[in-house]
Amino acid sequence: MKTLSRKDEIISVASHLFNEKGYKAVSMRDIAQAMDIKASSLYNHISGKQEILSEIILKVAEEFTFGMKKVVSENSSAIEKVEKVIEMHIDITVNYSEALAALNNDWMHLDNTDLIAFVKMREDYEENFRSIIKQGIKAGEIKQYHPEVILFSILSTLRTLYLWYQKRGKLDVNILKKDMVSVLIKGIL
Amino acid sequence: MKTLSRKDEIISVASHLFNEKGYKAVSMRDIAQAMDIKASSLYNHISGKQEILSEIILKVAEEFTFGMKKVVSENSSAIEKVEKVIEMHIDITVNYSEALAALNNDWMHLDNTDLIAFVKMREDYEENFRSIIKQGIKAGEIKQYHPEVILFSILSTLRTLYLWYQKRGKLDVNILKKDMVSVLIKGIL
DNA sequence: TAACAAAACTAACGCTTGTTAGTTAGAATT
DNA sequence: AATTCTAACTAACAAGCGTTAGTTTTGTTA
Numbered sequence: 001m002k003t004l005s006r007k008d009e010i011i012s013v014a015s016h017l018f019n020e021k022g023y024k025a026v027s028m029r030d031i032a033q034a035m036d037i038k039a040s041s042l043y044n045h046i047s048g049k050q051e052i053l054s055e056i057i058l059k060v061a062e063e064f065t066f067g068m069k070k071v072v073s074e075n076s077s078a079i080e081k082v083e084k085v086i087e088m089h090i091d092i093t094v095n096y097s098e099a100l101a102a103l104n105n106d107w108m109h110l111d112n113t114d115l116i117a118f119v120k121m122r123e124d125y126e127e128n129f130r131s132i133i134k135q136g137i138k139a140g141e142i143k144q145y146h147p148e149v150i151l152f153s154i155l156s157t158l159r160t161l162y163l164w165y166q167k168r169g170k171l172d173v174n175i176l177k178k179d180m181v182s183v184l185i186k187g188i189l
Numbered sequence: 190m191k192t193l194s195r196k197d198e199i200i201s202v203a204s205h206l207f208n209e210k211g212y213k214a215v216s217m218r219d220i221a222q223a224m225d226i227k228a229s230s231l232y233n234h235i236s237g238k239q240e241i242l243s244e245i246i247l248k249v250a251e252e253f254t255f256g257m258k259k260v261v262s263e264n265s266s267a268i269e270k271v272e273k274v275i276e277m278h279i280d281i282t283v284n285y286s287e288a289l290a291a292l293n294n295d296w297m298h299l300d301n302t303d304l305i306a307f308v309k310m311r312e313d314y315e316e317n318f319r320s321i322i323k324q325g326i327k328a329g330e331i332k333q334y335h336p337e338v339i340l341f342s343i344l345s346t347l348r349t350l351y352l353w354y355q356k357r358g359k360l361d362v363n364i365l366k367k368d369m370v371s372v373l374i375k376g377i378l
Numbered sequence: 379t380a381a382c383a384a385a386a387c388t389a390a391c392g393c394t395t396g397t398t399a400g401t402t403a404g405a406a407t408t
Numbered sequence: 409a410a411t412t413c414t415a416a417c418t419a420a421c422a423a424g425c426g427t428t429a430g431t432t433t434t435g436t437t438a
Contacts (some may be wrong), residue, residue: 006385021297024213040427041386048426049426105294108210143375147369148357156349157342164341179338186332195415217396229397230416238396 007045009035019098019166023053023106047072050172054114057107059120063092066104068128078136083181084155085129089158090177093165100162129155196234198224203241208287208355212242212295238253244305246296249288250310257317267325268374271343274318275373276366278347282354289351300350318344343373 004012013034017026028049032039046052067088072079093100107118130151136142140152157180165171193201202223206215217238221228235241256277260270282289296307319340325331331339346369354360 022211022213022294024211025298027424029424037385038387039425040429043427044385092388105211109214145372146368148246149372152349153346153355153369153372156353157345158340160345160349164345168337179335180342183334183338216394218394226415229399229418232397233415272429 005045010042010045011052011055015056015098015102016090018053019101023102023109024063049144050111050114053102053106054110055119056099056102057110057127058114060092060096060103061118063096064088064125065121067092072128072132077141078132078139079185081132082136082185085094085132086154086158086181086184087177090173090180092159094160094173097162097165100159104159124147126151153177157184191222193277197353197355199231199234200241200244204245204287204291207242207245207295212291212298239300239303242291242295243299245288245291246299246307247303249281249285249292250307252285253314254310256281257314258378261317261321264328267321267328268330270321271325271374272370274321275343275347275370278350278355279362279369286351286354289348294350294353315340315344346373 010031014026014031017030023120028039028042032042040177068085071084071088072082074084076084107122108115110118129146133142133147133150137144137147161180165176199220203215203220206219206223214255217231219226220241221231231239257274260273260277262271263273265273296311297304298308319336322331322336326333350369354365
């Protein structure tokens with residue numbers, strides 16, 4: 001196991017604090033204090049507060065983008081693809097649960113190019129998911145509900161999962177996958 | 190139609206700004222500027238920034254508490270109660286969509302007694318919902334999934350609804366209710 | 379052990395924050 | 409007409425913010 005670089009430590013500590021109070025409510029002095037150093041020392045490792053935020057958010061956003069790309073390229077039914085997306089979400093949630101707080105609540109504090117990049121990734125992601133659902137409806141695999149309502153319903157649950165995962169003490173991943181797939185899929189078959 | 194008091198105007202403007210950027214990212218000067226007055230003038234109507242936040246959040250939280258109390262006291266099946274809860278959520282979302290942003294994302298910035306009161310209301314609310322679901326499972330109306338997973342899945346969707354309602358341009362309430370009830374209920378029958 | 383790099387420190391900067399004090403202009407009430 | 413109320417204003421405060429410059433400590437390598 002590789003040891004964390006000092007920069008990675010900062011990002012990890014910051015993720016934890018952002019998760020609790022949000023980006024704007026956490027100061028550089030807060031982050032430094034949690035590491036038992038002074039705020040100015042942080043600047044030996046990172047260029048500023050913005051860099052911390054964008055590293056946290058964009059890293060996870062890229063995971064989602066990559067995962068979705070993989071699912072879309074697969075040769076399988078729409079329902080199977082939806083299952084894969086659900087499982088991907090759960091895997092990312094388990095590995096990055098604190099970063100997901102920043103991604104969900106603080107993305108609007110990204111600046112300029114990072115903000116644009118993030119919004120684009122998010123829109124593309126949703127559009128890909130929407131396509132899978134539409135395909136499934138057309139193929140008769142999925143009920144004829146408004147695709148937007150199905151998309152919204154599933155995505156809301158997946159995007160909020162990090163909160164419940166943190167609260168209900170780190171549930172078993174495989175059980176979680178099985179239950180979530182059941183509950184989210186059975187309703188649309 | 191009663192005209193808004195100056196205090197209510199402040200709360201309305203603040204809700205809008207909190208909805209866009211979050212409580213900590215909005216300054217008293219921002220709120221004042223949006224009303225074309227100076228920040229210090231706000232203090233003729235409210236005691237401070239904290240009061241604005243707690244008025245926004247607690248008012249909606251009490252709506253939820255009241256609505257849930259009403260549903261619980263009804264003499265109807267578990268599934269009917271779940272339907273009522275969904276419809277109540279949609280009604281509140283339509284009437285307070287901007288306040289819901291603060292309730293969901295900024296509740297942790299409430300202080301002392303307000304924070305305690307809010308967390309209690311939230312826990313009670315979830316516990317009531319959980320009971321309805323457990324009843325429904327015991328009565329054979331609802332599938333034998335883990336109650337926590339059903340609770341989480343439905344509640345996530347309802348709690349995030351305000352975001353979609355804002356984005357997809359104010360959908361028709363009755364259509365929304367019908368679709369949401371279908372999608373959320375059919376999966377657990 | 380001398381040299382070098384990594385990572386901490388102190389001190390301070392200009393700016394923004396929530397809030398207070400004291401004042402003023404206009405409207406409503408007596 | 410005199411008084412009170414409402415709601416705005418200017419000016420300032422102490423504290424906190426992100427960040428920079430320059431210096432010192434720490435640990436590794438030659």
